[in-house]
Amino acid sequence: MKRPANALPLAVLTLLFEKPMHPYEMSTTLRQRNKEESIRLNYGSLYAVVESLRKKGLIVVGETTREGNRPERTVYELTDEGATAMHEWLSEMLRDPSPQFTDFEAALSLMGAIPPEEALELLRLRLKALRLSSSQYEGVLASIPEDFPAFFLIEGEYASALRQAEIAFVDKLVTDLEHDRLGGMQVWRRIHELREAGHAGEEATAKLHEEFGGLLHWDI
Amino acid sequence: MKRPANALPLAVLTLLFEKPMHPYEMSTTLRQRNKEESIRLNYGSLYAVVESLRKKGLIVVGETTREGNRPERTVYELTDEGATAMHEWLSEMLRDPSPQFTDFEAALSLMGAIPPEEALELLRLRLKALRLSSSQYEGVLASIPEDFPAFFLIEGEYASALRQAEIAFVDKLVTDLEHDRLGGMQVWRRIHELREAGHAGEEATAKLHEEFGGLLHWDI
DNA sequence: GCTCTATTACTCTAGCCAGAGTACTTGAAC
DNA sequence: GTTCAAGTACTCTGGCTAGAGTAATAGAGC
Numbered sequence: 001m002k003r004p005a006n007a008l009p010l011a012v013l014t015l016l017f018e019k020p021m022h023p024y025e026m027s028t029t030l031r032q033r034n035k036e037e038s039i040r041l042n043y044g045s046l047y048a049v050v051e052s053l054r055k056k057g058l059i060v061v062g063e064t065t066r067e068g069n070r071p072e073r074t075v076y077e078l079t080d081e082g083a084t085a086m087h088e089w090l091s092e093m094l095r096d097p098s099p100q101f102t103d104f105e106a107a108l109s110l111m112g113a114i115p116p117e118e119a120l121e122l123l124r125l126r127l128k129a130l131r132l133s134s135s136q137y138e139g140v141l142a143s144i145p146e147d148f149p150a151f152f153l154i155e156g157e158y159a160s161a162l163r164q165a166e167i168a169f170v171d172k173l174v175t176d177l178e179h180d181r182l183g184g185m186q187v188w189r190r191i192h193e194l195r196e197a198g199h200a201g202e203e204a205t206a207k208l209h210e211e212f213g214g215l216l217h218w219d220i
Numbered sequence: 221m222k223r224p225a226n227a228l229p230l231a232v233l234t235l236l237f238e239k240p241m242h243p244y245e246m247s248t249t250l251r252q253r254n255k256e257e258s259i260r261l262n263y264g265s266l267y268a269v270v271e272s273l274r275k276k277g278l279i280v281v282g283e284t285t286r287e288g289n290r291p292e293r294t295v296y297e298l299t300d301e302g303a304t305a306m307h308e309w310l311s312e313m314l315r316d317p318s319p320q321f322t323d324f325e326a327a328l329s330l331m332g333a334i335p336p337e338e339a340l341e342l343l344r345l346r347l348k349a350l351r352l353s354s355s356q357y358e359g360v361l362a363s364i365p366e367d368f369p370a371f372f373l374i375e376g377e378y379a380s381a382l383r384q385a386e387i388a389f390v391d392k393l394v395t396d397l398e399h400d401r402l403g404g405m406q407v408w409r410r411i412h413e414l415r416e417a418g419h420a421g422e423e424a425t426a427k428l429h430e431e432f433g434g435l436l437h438w439d440i
Numbered sequence: 441g442c443t444c445t446a447t448t449a450c451t452c453t454a455g456c457c458a459g460a461g462t463a464c465t466t467g468a469a470c
Numbered sequence: 471g472t473t474c475a476a477g478t479a480c481t482c483t484g485g486c487t488a489g490a491g492t493a494a495t496a497g498a499g500c
Contacts, residue, residue: 006226006321019422019425038321049299087333093324093341094327096346097346099221101259105258106313106375107377111314112234113310114314129277129317133317154393158386161385162389182369183371184372
């Protein structure tokens with residue numbers, strides 16, 4: 001079975017593992033349990049996902065009811081295959097780390113396309129935003145009763161741990177940039193100087209090789 | 221302008237910022253620079269993305285050439301609007317932290333659907349895999365010459381920092397589970413015991429409320 | 441000189457997913 | 471007693487994306 005990037009189908013399976021539900025109830029339940037913060041949820045996807053699970057035989061239509069003149073509600077139930085698939089899929093996601101392609105990692109890898117001074121300023125702003133959201137999270141945590149079971153906060157704690165690591169990383173990067181301490185910064189800066197002066201493309205590349213010589217012959 | 225989740229269009233813009241290219245050259249360049257590790261790349265997406273950038277006027281067709289009987293190569297160039305868009309978009313991605321919906325965060329938030337003992341074992345395996353990939357990364361790092369510019373390794377360093385944080389988090393979680401130290405574990409375990417005994421759905425929920433009383437009335 | 445694999449350069453298709461749109465109901469406020 | 475926001479329950483559209491498929495050439499090895 002192919003695992004989609006989005007965990008929404010898995011979330012649907014786990015909800016139906018609890019009890020039969022209609023899609024709208026799934027969405028309100030997920031929302032009420034704050035799953036929206038860890039799982040991308042919207043109606044369009046939800047109904048499509050439910051239909052595709054049904055086609056695969058992982059869920060079946062139970063009953064359809066109607067209250068007053070409102071749209072009909074279609075209640076779905078988990079099949080045995082669905083329960084198995086849910087178990088396998090969730091196990092895999094817990095067990096196997098998979099490459100994640102985050103925005104910031106991509107941005108870092110393309111950072112060379114803007115001049116170092118600008119990048120530095122943007123990273124300072126990022127740091128500020130990260131620290132703010134971190135302290136907001138701490139605030140929310142502080143407002144939760146002491147005896148609230150940690151189990152229900154686990155995904156938030158994980159996100160928070162990653163955020164702390166990102167803060168430490170960006171903080172160090174900012175400091176390194178401020179002190180011109182990052183290896184390769186001269187090339188990076190020179191590229192943008194040349195471009196400012198009207199040199200671009202192959203021509204600029206040639207000039208860089210001339211100026212920096214062997215240093216440009218890495219390519220791991 | 222709407223930012224797609226995938227950074228591929230941005231990568232295309234930054235490549236054309238360097239010099240005009242045809243799509244196939246973009247893909248080989250990205251691959252050669254190890255950008256595949258931070259940016260999801262495949263042909264289907266690449267050609268679609270290039271076409272959509274063209275439609276938006278961010279890039280234009282330069283020349284088309286043909287060598288022998290091979291398929292024609294269409295070379296694209298960045299427009300001024302494209303350069304502006306690239307700059308804005310990359311700035312945004314560096315500046316604004318955005319929610320990331322990782323697999324593992326989703327898996328943690330749905331972990332309740334499998335029994336605690338199983339989850340513990342899966343997390344142990346995850347930890348092992350994480351440690352392995354961490355030491356592999358260290359190995360690769362060690363094989364790189366000392367004077368290799370850190371700037372070109374920055375996204376790998378970021379990924380590595382996050383991985384270290386995940387290792388620390390999972391390690392602690394495993395220990396907590398081993399010592400029955402995580403708040404809410406009794407409810408979690410009991411849910412699966414009841415299910416084993418044939419109680420599910422509303423019935424099980426009622427029983428849980430009976431047994432655990434007030435403890436189940438959180439919902440932040 | 442013939443086969444086999446790798447490389448070059450795309451094209452096609454089906455499914456996924458986000459966001460906006462629809463249409464009805466309930467309850468609160470003035 | 472009527473308006474207006476919020477809630478209920480979906481449907482539609484169109485863009486995005488992954489993976490497989492195609493079709494030619496170049497070079498390595500026997």
